[in-house]
Each structure stands twice: as C-alpha cells, then as structure tokens.
Amino acid sequence: MRIVIAKDYQALSKKAAHIIAGQLIMKPDSVLGLATGSTPLGTYQTLVTMVEDGLASFSQAQTFNLDEYYGLGPQDPQSYYYFMQQNLFSRVDMRSNCIHIPDGLAGDVQMECLRYEEQIRRHGGIDLQLLGIGRNGHIGFNEPDLKFEAITHLVALDQDTIEANARFFDEPSQVPRQAISMGIKTIMHARKILLLASGKEKASTVYQMVYGDIRPELPASVLQIHPDVTIIVDEAAAEGLAQMRGTDTSYIRIE
Ligand code: F6R
Numbered sequence: 001m002r003i004v005i006a007k008d009y010q011a012l013s014k015k016a017a018h019i020i021a022g023q024l025i026m027k028p029d030s031v032l033g034l035a036t037g038s039t040p041l042g043t044y045q046t047l048v049t050m051v052e053d054g055l056a057s058f059s060q061a062q063t064f065n066l067d068e069y070y071g072l073g074p075q076d077p078q079s080y081y082y083f084m085q086q087n088l089f090s091r092v093d094m095r096s097n098c099i100h101i102p103d104g105l106a107g108d109v110q111m112e113c114l115r116y117e118e119q120i121r122r123h124g125g126i127d128l129q130l131l132g133i134g135r136n137g138h139i140g141f142n143e144p145d146l147k148f149e150a151i152t153h154l155v156a157l158d159q160d161t162i163e164a165n166a167r168f169f170d171e172p173s174q175v176p177r178q179a180i181s182m183g184i185k186t187i188m189h190a191r192k193i194l195l196l197a198s199g200k201e202k203a204s205t206v207y208q209m210v211y212g213d214i215r216p217e218l219p220a221s222v223l224q225i226h227p228d229v230t231i232i233v234d235e236a237a238a239e240g241l242a243q244m245r246g247t248d249t250s251y252i253r254i255e
Contacts, residue, residue: 001231002229002230002231003230003231003238003251004230004233004252006235010042013042014046016040016130017044017046017047019230020056020130021056024056024057024058024061029060031062031123031127032126032129032130033065033182035131035132035140036066036067036132038132038198040130041087043196045087051093056092057092061094062098063089064123065080065101066139067140067155067179067181067182068080069179070176070180071178072104074101074104078174079104080101081104084099100119102180103180104180113154113180116180127190128191128194129187129193130195131195131196132195133196134158135202135205136161137217137218138219140186140187141157141161142155142181142182142183142184143157143219144216144218145216145217145219146217147216148185151182151185152181153181153183154178154179155179155180155181157179162175192228192229195232197233197234197237198237199234199237200239203239210224210231
C-alpha cells in the first residue's frame with residue numbers, strides 16, 4: 001500500500017484528480033471504476049477543470065460505478081446516476097453510451113448483477129478503481145459481514161450507512177434500504193485501486209483498514225492484499241497512522 005497524506009481536502013482532491021488524469025493520458029480508453037458520496041466531489045471538480053483546460057479527456061474512457069440505490073431510476077435526483085451526471089459526466093467529454101451504472105429499477109436484480117459483471121468483463125476489466133470508505137469500513141456498499149461478498153449483488157444497507165447518507169435526503173426515512181453494489185472480488189480485480197478518505201470521523205476506520213486484521217467485518221481491510229493500492233488521506237483522516245510509519249507501507253506527504 002502507498003499512503004499519501006495530503007495537507008487538506010483540497011490537496012487530496014488535486015492529487016486524486018492528477019492520478020486519474022494520468023491514467024487517462026497513459027491509456028485514453030481506460031476503464032474507470034467510479035464512486036459517489038462526498039469524498040470524490042473535489043476530485044471530480046478538479047477533473048472537470050482539467051478537461052476544460054485541455055489537460056485531461058474522457059472521450060475514449062468507459063466508466064463503471066460501484067453502486068446504485070435499489071428502487072431509484074436515473075431521473076431521480078437521489079440516484080447515483082443523477083449524482084454522476086451532475087458532478088462529472090455532463091461536465092466532461094464523456095460519451096453517454098460508455099457510462100455504466102447498475103440499473104436501480106431492474107425487475108430481475110439477479111440478472112442485472114450478472115449483466116453488470118459481464119459488462120465489466122467484456123470491456124477488459126477495470127484499470128483504475130476509485131473508492132471512498134464508509135465509517136463502518138464499507139467499500140462500495142459491501143457492508144460489514146461474516147464473509148466477503150464476491151460479485152455484484154443486492155445489499156441491505158447497514159443502519160450506520162443509512163444514518164450517514166441521511167444527510168443527502170430531506171428525511172432519514174427516504175434513504176433507500178437496499179442497493180446494488182459491486183462485490184469485493186469485482187473491486188479486487190481492478191488493476192489499480194485509489195481510495196480516498198477525508199475527515200477525522202474516518203481516522204479510526206482508516207487505521208484499521210491499513211493495520212488491522214483482514215476480516216469481512218471491516219471490508220476495506222481486504223485491500224491490504226491488493227498489489228496496487230494508493231490511499232490518499234487528509235491529515236484529519238491520517239490521525240493514528242502517523243505512529244505506524246516505517247512499517248510495511250510507504251508514506252508520501254504532499255502539500
Ligand atoms: C459510493 C460508495 C460508498 C462511499 C462511502 C463514503 O459510491 O460506494 O462506499 O464511498 O460511503 O461516502 P462519503 O464519501 O460520502 O463519506
């Protein structure tokens with residue numbers, strides 16, 4: 001694992017955007033795995049600016065999002081499809097037929113999960129997967145469990161996730177209780193993984209992800225065995241990591 005400690009959220013976002021833009025320069029037809037939530041917003045904003053300035057292009061890229069709320073369609077302002085359109089896709093040179101997000105309205109969820117896996121496979125697998133991390137250690141919507149769920153599947157969201165995501169809704173009761181999410185194996189098959197964490201409420205989870213046991217009760221801990229993971233944290237989320245420096249992970253500090 002490479003750990004980059006950024007001075008603040010802005011520096012974190014800039015560094016993450018540069019890594020994604022670099023991926024697109026090295027391989028313009030990259031298959032990108034993307035995340036929603038608050039954490040990548042600054043990264044997406046920086047990428048939008050880079051595209052406007054001619055420094056990056058999504059024109060040949062394919063994207064696969066990690067997850068979608070079950071029961072919400074693409075026109076629903078709370079859907080992750082809508083989120084991605086608002087914050088990235090409609091603002092960069094992305095081709096609409098190259099955007100892939102699980103269908104939250106799928107009648108046959110089982111089939112939809114298999115279809116999604118097949119689409120990723122047909123496009124050659126994910127080159128770079130962007131992740132956030134839940135306070136409970138989830139990646140995608142792979143919630144703490146007794147086993148790692150392998151492929152794309154229907155998830156019952158944890159109470160902690162429902163509470164954390166209630167901030168995006170008028171009422172906590174409006175937060176969908178289920179989602180379709182890539183599985184742990186889907187994520188682990190990505191050639192490179194870039195995980196972002198910001199704020200002190202993520203600090204203890206980040207510490208456990210990096211130095212704790214690998215266990216499905218903290219799904220992100222599985223990333224310890226992925227061969228190419230970069231974690232970018234701001235100083236608040238890096239609290240607790242500092243004393244461990246010099247062990248098996250490499251640290252880089254950026255301003
Ligand atoms: C989003 C996703 C989630 C979030 C995580 C952190 O597509 O899959 O795992 O990355 O819940 O969310 P924020 O960034 O809002 O703290």
